[in-house]
Amino acid sequence: GAGVSQTPSNKVTEKGKYVELRCDPISGHTALYWYRQSLGQGPEFLIYFQGTGAADDSGLPNDRFFAVRPEGSVSTLKIQRTERGDSAVYLCASSLTSGRGNEQFFGPGTRLTVL
């Protein structure tokens, strides 16, 4: 079956612009996670959804970052007034449900470059 997909695969933008990154989770997965991976680092947690609601957004770095999942499936990560430090690979993962024992399946990521 289809895995987690993310679009676009690459996004180049200019400092100060607004960007949206999309994640399509595995069908039927109720939990969805966003991570950010900077160069030379491991992925860092940003936010996760159980259904339509954000269960934990403690990893969002500041109020320029926002994510939605209005129908409990597709999610969009939105970044306002982008800064060069936002350049990273943004990873999305989904799992059948939330909980420590549930395997998270990762998408290929969106590479964001802010010039």
Next chain:
Amino acid sequence: AQSVTQPDIHITVSEGASLELRCNYSYGATPYLFWYVQSPGQGLQLLLKYFSGDTLVQGIKGFEAEFKRSQSSFNLRKPSVHWSDAAEYFCAVGARDDKIIFGKGTRLHILP
């Protein structure tokens, strides 16, 4: 605080040689531990996981890992590496609040 340390940034081994990648974790309760592999242009793929029970865990692609509570370690091993194993490997701990906390990764290079 929960954390994962992978002390080796790069490891180089010859094809056919054995491999051990080190991982140490800090977690106050019983840890859920993972090893993921990331190949260029690919998403993170789960190699294996430890939740409880037998401390030697078998995974995909011939990998195994051993949980040692006394050493707070979860080292990844493979008896004989193949050129296709060249990738970045991440050790991770599953936190109580569903987050996964990753180490910084070890990049594995294979010599022909």
